[in-house]
Amino acid sequence: MIKVSVVGAKGRMGSHVVEAVNNAQDTQLALALDAGDDLTAITPDNTDVVVEFTVPSVSLNNVLTLIGQGVDIVVGTTGWTEEKLAQVKAAIAQGPRPETQKVFIAPNFAISAVLADFFAVKAAKYFESAEVIELHHPTKVDAPSGTAIHTAHGIAEARKATGMAPVPDATETDGGSRGQVIDGIHVHAVRLRGLNAHEEVLFGNAGEQLTIRADSFDRTSFMPGVLLAVRKLAGDAPAGLTVGLANFLDL
Ligand SMILES: NC(=O)c1ccc[n+]([C@@H]2O[C@H](COP(=O)([O-])OP(=O)(O)OC[C@H]3O[C@@H](n4cnc5c(N)ncnc54)[C@H](O)[C@@H]3O)[C@@H](O)[C@H]2O)c1
Ligand SMILES: O=C(O)C1=N[C@H](C(=O)O)CCC1
Numbered sequence: 001m002i003k004v005s006v007v008g009a010k011g012r013m014g015s016h017v018v019e020a021v022n023n024a025q026d027t028q029l030a031l032a033l034d035a036g037d038d039l040t041a042i043t044p045d046n047t048d049v050v051v052e053f054t055v056p057s058v059s060l061n062n063v064l065t066l067i068g069q070g071v072d073i074v075v076g077t078t079g080w081t082e083e084k085l086a087q088v089k090a091a092i093a094q095g096p097r098p099e100t101q102k103v104f105i106a107p108n109f110a111i112s113a114v115l116a117d118f119f120a121v122k123a124a125k126y127f128e129s130a131e132v133i134e135l136h137h138p139t140k141v142d143a144p145s146g147t148a149i150h151t152a153h154g155i156a157e158a159r160k161a162t163g164m165a166p167v168p169d170a171t172e173t174d175g176g177s178r179g180q181v182i183d184g185i186h187v188h189a190v191r192l193r194g195l196n197a198h199e200e201v202l203f204g205n206a207g208e209q210l211t212i213r214a215d216s217f218d219r220t221s222f223m224p225g226v227l228l229a230v231r232k233l234a235g236d237a238p239a240g241l242t243v244g245l246a247n248f249l250d251l
Contacts, residue, residue, distance in 0.1 A: 002234040005031040005047040005071075007039060007062055012139075013053035013076060013219060020223040021051075027230060039065045047071050049230045056142050060084050063091075063103065070096040072233045074226065075105040078146030080243075089241050102233045106245045107146030109225025113199060114245045116214035117151045120201040123210055124158035127203035129167050131179070135190040135198040143189040147199055149182055150244070155201070156183030 004021045008014035009032035021027045030047045033039060035054075039062060042050055049072045052062055056079025064087065066073050085105070092101050108114060124130060132155075134148035166184055179188035197216040203209065216222065225245050229237075232248045 002027045002230060003030045003046060003048045004028070004230055005033065005042045005050045007033050007042075007050060007052045007066075008054035008077070010034040011053055013222065014051075016219045016223060017051050017053060017226055020227060021230075024227055027227065040069060042066060042069050042071055044070050049074060049233045051076070051226060051230065053077055055079075060087065063088055067091045067095045067101065067103065070101065072102040073104070074229045074233060075103070076109060076222070076226065078107055078142055080105055080107075080146065085241065085243065092240060100239050102237050102239055102242070104229050104233055104237065104242045106225070106229065106243070107150045108197075109222040109229070109245055110197070110214065110216045111225065111249075112214040112221070113147055113197070113216065114225070114249065115251075116199060116201065116212050117147065117154060118246055118251050119212050120151055120203075121154040121158050123201075123203055123212065124155040125162040125164065127205050127210065128164075129202075129204035130155050130159075131167075131186045131188070131202045133188045133190065133200045133202070135192060135195050135200075137195050137197070138191040138193055140191065143191070144180055144182070144187045145189065145197070145199070147197075148187050148189070151199065151201060152182035152185040152187050155185050159184070 004027050006014050006017050009018050018032050021029045031042055050066050051074045053076045059077035063073060088103055095101060132148045132152050134145040171178055179186045199214050201212045228248055
């Protein structure tokens with residue numbers, strides 16, 4: 001049995017993770033902690049893998065504390081930047097298990113979203129124009145979504161690798177309606193009651209368009225991916241920091 005502790009256990013995602021861990025045959029719930037709880041209660045004696053779904057403003061500190069505790073960590077919280085990821089890598093190197101500790105961070109655990117991101121990166125070099133629209137529930141605290149940021153970076157890298165020119169855009173006045181520009185790609189965020197988590201990637205050439213869309217209608221859609229990551233960390237995932245569920249899929 002894989003002993004799993006959950007941090008952010010009272011949240012929308014954390015409570016689903018607690019249920020998924022309780023229902024799976026090969027996992028058992030160790031500790032379920034939330035804001036105000038002492039994360040140093042989590043140790044290698046009681047926990048194999050911690051799953052962290054909290055808020056972007058506290059996640060880095062939680063992860064650094066948990067690295068210090070010597071446990072492996074699956075992180076679903078968004079808000080990760082290159083600087084924060086560098087701090088995680090440095091903490092692993094200076095932590096109690098520098099050669100063996102595993103930290104896994106994914107902006108999205110839904111197979112539909114991971115595949116949409118993968119297909120978008122594949123399509124990127126064939127289209128002059130590319131824009132990302134993400135659509136979420138109005139209780140989400142961060143915009144744009146971690147998934148959309150990841151997709152925009154992936155598209156931008158694919159374009160750079162083939163030496164493409166910047167996306168065409170004659171806009172001279174912009175009161176914010178062209179969205180946030182991430183690595184040269186415009187990203188638009190919609191917050192709407194009734195939505196859960198959705199992303200559309202629009203590609204355009206003269207006379208044609210490709211739309212790639214992923215819809216997570218319910219948070220249960222994230223749980224197979226979370227459990228896959230837990231099993232990989234308890235199994236053959238590489239030591240160190242890994243980012244993105246695509247690393248654990250046969251794509
Ligand atoms: N990776 C994915 O597939 C995926 C899917 C959905 C949401 N998310 C991300 O997961 C995060 C959480 O989303 P949510 O909808 O569950 O949010 P939420 O607000 O419902 O839950 C966050 C929980 O974290 C707790 N918390 C706050 N500070 C804490 C601390 N210092 N220590 C421990 N717990 C603390 C809160 O009390 C709350 O219970 C967000 O960043 C969201 O974007 C990722
Ligand atoms: O509900 C959320 O919040 C979600 N956050 C992630 C993101 O920001 O990409 C994944 C989808 C759901």
